[in-house]
Structures are given as C-alpha cells and as structure tokens.
Amino acid sequence: MKVKCLVLVVFVSFNVSAQLIPFGLTGQQINSIKIIEQEYPERMAIAGTESNGIYFHALNETDSLWGHQYFNGAISALYTQQIGIGPGLMTRIFAALKPDSIYGETPVFYTDYPVQSYWAKIDSGLDKSESNEIISFAGFGYIGHEPPRPVFATAGDSIIYILKNDVWEKSWIGSEYTTLNVLYSNDSAVWAGGIVNNVVAALILIKSENDGKDWKIIYPPFGEIFSCYSIVTPPGSSDTVYTGLNGMIIKSTNGGVSWDSPLLQLQAVTFNSLVINPLNREQIFAGGKTLDNFFVLYKSKDGGITWEQIMPFYMPPSKPIKGINSMAGTIIDNEFVLFIGTDGTGAFKYIDKLTLIDNDDIINTKQFHLYQNYPNPFNPITKIRYSIPNVETRQASSVQLKVFDILGNEVATLVNEQKEPGYYEVNFDASQIASGVYIYGLTAGKFISTKKMMVLK
Structure with missing residues (x-):
C-alpha cells in the first residue's frame, strides 16, 4: 500500500514588512554600498563585493540586475566624493581592495564618474603588508572654486590617514592598543570610532573640526567591552551624533561632551551601519548582525527613543538572510529607499513612504x-x-x-x-x-x- 504524505513548508517571519525585498547580487558578500547622487548621466548605487569587485545599478531602474564594472578581487571599502562645478561636475569613487598578488599590498584606487576611463592607484604613504587593508573612508565634497578638501582612511589599526596630492599622510596616530573600525564625515567634522584595548579597555571616538589638523579624543562612559562600528549625524547638525556599538546604540546632542542612556540595547548584535533619512532627521535605520551572522534591521521614527524591527517578507529557516555589512539611503520618486549589503546573501532594499517631520x-x-x-x-x-x-x-x-x-x-x-x-x-x-x-x-x-x-x- 502506498502512503501519500502531505509536506507542509512553513516560512517563519516576525514583524513582517513587505517593503524589504531582495535586490540582486544573490549569494554575494557585500562589504560596502554607496550612492552616487550625481543626476547626470544618472544616479547610481555602487556595491563592493568580497570576491567579484564592483557593481553598479542605476537608481531609475526597478529591476534587480547589477552591472559588473571593475576588478575581480575583494573590495573592503568604497567612498564617493562630489567634486567640480557646472558641466565639469564629477563624483570621485575611491575603492580599497584587500591585498593580493594582482593588486599588491594595501591597494587603493580611484576613478571619476561619469568618465571612468581608468582607475588610478593611490597607495603611496600607506603602511604596506599582506594583512593591512583599508576598511573605512570619510571626507568632504568640494566645488570648482574651492581648494580640494581631504579624504581620510583607516586600515583598522591605530592610524588615520589623510590624502594630500595623491599621497597618504598620517593625520592621527593612536597607541598600539587602539583599533579603529569606522570613519564618518558630515559638513563640518570627521569622526573615527573604535576601541582602546589596553589593561583597561575603553570605547574611543576621535573628532576633527578643521579637516584633520587637530583631533579631539572622546571616551563615552559605556564600559570596557564596547567598540564603535558605525557613526552618523543628522543633516545640518554638528552637535548630534549617533554611534553603533557591539550591543547598543548611543547618542550625544552636544558633540560628544555628554551621552544619553543607550537608545537600543541588544547584547548579541553588532550595529555595523546607521543611516538617517535626509528629509527627516528623526528617522534612523540601524543595521547589523547577530553573533551567528543573521540579519538585524531596526527603524526609529523619533530620534532613537523607540524602535521597530524590520524583517523580510519571508525568511525560510533553511536560508536565513545573513547579517548587514553596509547600508546607504536616498530619495527616489518621493520614497525613501534604503540599500542594504549583506554578509553573503546579496543586496536588499527597503522602501519607505516619505515621512516628513511632523x-x-x-x-x-x-x-x-x-x-x-x-x-x-x-x-x-x-x-x-x-x-x-x-x-x-x-x-x-x-x-x-x-x-x-x-x-x-x-x-x-x-x-x-x-x-x-x-x-x-x-x-x-x-x-x-x-x-x-x-x-x-x-x-x-x-x-x-x-x-x-x-x-x-
């Protein structure tokens, strides 16, 4: 006698949101994702992957097909800087690659969009080693009549580099016990964050308000086990800063002089990316990963006071979405769109109807x-x-x-x-x-x- 079995497949979800959808690069580890806001010839999303170089996607296209552009190696960090004026307006794209036999030790390249005729290598002045790789950039855009403003980089050690005349110089050097994980810049300041792991470990932030000439060290009082992995400031604000740690998100409203109580505490989560809606400074997105490298995304509508977890429309237990490495947000057709790069399950995007400040x-x-x-x-x-x-x-x-x-x-x-x-x-x-x-x-x-x-x- 044949026995027929009915197999029931169950898809588990929690706080389901149909607005979080897969967006191509399936199965890829995306280490960095950025937005090119330049209108001509078209705005682009750009993704740096672990094994297949750089991909581009036009923001006016709704499909999930990305075009592979450059390099075949591992991209550890991307940065975009708007430069020029009028018809000469361009976006300079910086790409840091992981050291290998093809591109050398601590390789950094740049090109200008939309020209993109070639990528120039600019690694002079960087400490070279087979294990040293740039993991974060920051900097400032500038227009034609202004002198060039600097670009900064860190390789995850105790050094902040500054680019001058295509040569990297050391702008800040910490102790041998310092590990910097992230750089961030707004209109008026550049920030760095990490940990000092000496006899007594301490969370550390470093801030410069004069293009890297002087640096101020800040030690937020949140214990010995925390390190900084992401930083963001609201548009137009020089005082308010949010930082994502391993286990919590913290906030200062006076440039780091004092800090509020932790906004969101999740002990097993590292918050690798923070993004603020450019048209609503109270709307914050926090993305990261659990200890098991699973997807974590939260949204706040009130400046971090309350948080809502965002989950995929479906998430099969056999194919969970990996953790978030990088995010970037922009406005497209009156909607806020968040592009998300994961640690092995490709790209996603979250679409939010534009919510202005009440x-x-x-x-x-x-x-x-x-x-x-x-x-x-x-x-x-x-x-x-x-x-x-x-x-x-x-x-x-x-x-x-x-x-x-x-x-x-x-x-x-x-x-x-x-x-x-x-x-x-x-x-x-x-x-x-x-x-x-x-x-x-x-x-x-x-x-x-x-x-x-x-x-x-």
Missing part, C-alpha cells in the same frame, strides 16, 4: 533649521525645506528665503512673509538662470543659515 515635533523644538535642497545638483527644479519653531510664544516669525549667485547678487526671493511655527517646503525653478553654484539663505529673526546648491544643465 509639525507638532517641530513646534516643540527650540531650533530653526534650513535643510539641504533636493535633488542637488538639479535641472531645473529643486525643493528647499525649512522649519520654524517657537516654543515660548507660538508666534509667527518674519521669514525670508532668498537665492544668490556666487558673487552675492540676489537671484530670487522665494519667501518674504510671516510664518507660523511648522515645517515648510518651497520649489525653486532655475530654468531662467545659467548653470553654476548658487547660495540660498534663510533669515528668521536672529537666525541666519545658508547652503550651496548647483544648477546643472
């Missing part, structure tokens, strides 16, 4: 804020957002938002009226002006803030 939250803050325009560079229309708080009186403020050329001549007045406390957005149409760099400025009472934007036709 007016009640802004009214309860004590700071005006002018946000970076988006997109940037642009042709011909861009969006400029700003917030007007007034905790004490809830009264309207006299607000001016103007655009100037690089010589200081007024080009347009976008706002000139009383504004109630709240969050505002205005479009700027540059169809009648030439390509180039422009300044937009917000004046509200004693508050004055300016930012640069670029028209590219």
Whole structure:
C-alpha cells in the first residue's frame, strides 16, 4: 500500500514588512554600498563585493540586475566624493581592495564618474603588508572654486590617514592598543570610532573640526567591552551624533561632551551601519548582525527613543538572510529607499513612504533649521525645506528665503512673509538662470543659515 504524505513548508517571519525585498547580487558578500547622487548621466548605487569587485545599478531602474564594472578581487571599502562645478561636475569613487598578488599590498584606487576611463592607484604613504587593508573612508565634497578638501582612511589599526596630492599622510596616530573600525564625515567634522584595548579597555571616538589638523579624543562612559562600528549625524547638525556599538546604540546632542542612556540595547548584535533619512532627521535605520551572522534591521521614527524591527517578507529557516555589512539611503520618486549589503546573501532594499517631520515635533523644538535642497545638483527644479519653531510664544516669525549667485547678487526671493511655527517646503525653478553654484539663505529673526546648491544643465 502506498502512503501519500502531505509536506507542509512553513516560512517563519516576525514583524513582517513587505517593503524589504531582495535586490540582486544573490549569494554575494557585500562589504560596502554607496550612492552616487550625481543626476547626470544618472544616479547610481555602487556595491563592493568580497570576491567579484564592483557593481553598479542605476537608481531609475526597478529591476534587480547589477552591472559588473571593475576588478575581480575583494573590495573592503568604497567612498564617493562630489567634486567640480557646472558641466565639469564629477563624483570621485575611491575603492580599497584587500591585498593580493594582482593588486599588491594595501591597494587603493580611484576613478571619476561619469568618465571612468581608468582607475588610478593611490597607495603611496600607506603602511604596506599582506594583512593591512583599508576598511573605512570619510571626507568632504568640494566645488570648482574651492581648494580640494581631504579624504581620510583607516586600515583598522591605530592610524588615520589623510590624502594630500595623491599621497597618504598620517593625520592621527593612536597607541598600539587602539583599533579603529569606522570613519564618518558630515559638513563640518570627521569622526573615527573604535576601541582602546589596553589593561583597561575603553570605547574611543576621535573628532576633527578643521579637516584633520587637530583631533579631539572622546571616551563615552559605556564600559570596557564596547567598540564603535558605525557613526552618523543628522543633516545640518554638528552637535548630534549617533554611534553603533557591539550591543547598543548611543547618542550625544552636544558633540560628544555628554551621552544619553543607550537608545537600543541588544547584547548579541553588532550595529555595523546607521543611516538617517535626509528629509527627516528623526528617522534612523540601524543595521547589523547577530553573533551567528543573521540579519538585524531596526527603524526609529523619533530620534532613537523607540524602535521597530524590520524583517523580510519571508525568511525560510533553511536560508536565513545573513547579517548587514553596509547600508546607504536616498530619495527616489518621493520614497525613501534604503540599500542594504549583506554578509553573503546579496543586496536588499527597503522602501519607505516619505515621512516628513511632523509639525507638532517641530513646534516643540527650540531650533530653526534650513535643510539641504533636493535633488542637488538639479535641472531645473529643486525643493528647499525649512522649519520654524517657537516654543515660548507660538508666534509667527518674519521669514525670508532668498537665492544668490556666487558673487552675492540676489537671484530670487522665494519667501518674504510671516510664518507660523511648522515645517515648510518651497520649489525653486532655475530654468531662467545659467548653470553654476548658487547660495540660498534663510533669515528668521536672529537666525541666519545658508547652503550651496548647483544648477546643472
């Protein structure tokens, strides 16, 4: 007698989200993932893999097919730096490879997008060894009339390198017991994080606010077992900083002078990547891996006070998604899209409907804020957002938002009226002006803030 068996396959999920979906590079270990925001010829995601070099994916394409571009070795870190002006605008891509017989010891290359005619090797000045590899970059973009701003790198030891005239110099040297895991930069500062593992171990952060000329050492008071693996600051903020450790996420609102109680504590998780929504500084994504190298992703909508776990639409027990190595986020068609590189199960993306800051939250803050325009560079229309708080009186403020050329001549007045406390957005149409760099400025009472934007036709 034949016996028929009914096999039931069960897919386990927890806090399911249909918005987290596979995005190609199946089975690959992605060590670094970045976004090229340059509009011309098209915005791109770029992924550095463990065994197959670099892949590109156009952001305007919805399929999950990546194009293999360069190298066949292991990419340990990527960095993108926007340079140039007008028609000469480019994005410089830095790639660090793991040492091998083909590319040599501690190899670093760069190329310029969209030219990409060749990759130039720039490893002069780096300490060379078969085990030494650059694991993190940071730096600043710059436009044509400005002097070049530096790029920094670390090889996971006690040294921060700075690139000058295509030669790496040592900008900061710690003790032999120091291990640096990550570099991060915003408009005003560059940060490094790791651990000092001497007789008594200590979490360490290092900060420079003058392009690496001077460094300040910070020891957040969180015990002897923690090391820093990720750092992020909200857009336009020089004081607030979040850091991801092995076991928790911590936050400072005064540039590292003091630290809040841990925001999210998970003892078996290392938080390798932190990303903030560029249009909502309260929305933070924290990605990492468990001790068993499984996928961990959390989202906060309130600056880290509360957290929601994000899981795949399905996760078969026999094929779990590996841990997160790297993440990068951007805005695509009014949605926030988070690109995720895992430690052996390819790329994923998380799509979130654009959530702007709630007016009640802004009214309860004590700071005006002018946000970076988006997109940037642009042709011909861009969006400029700003917030007007007034905790004490809830009264309207006299607000001016103007655009100037690089010589200081007024080009347009976008706002000139009383504004109630709240969050505002205005479009700027540059169809009648030439390509180039422009300044937009917000004046509200004693508050004055300016930012640069670029028209590219």
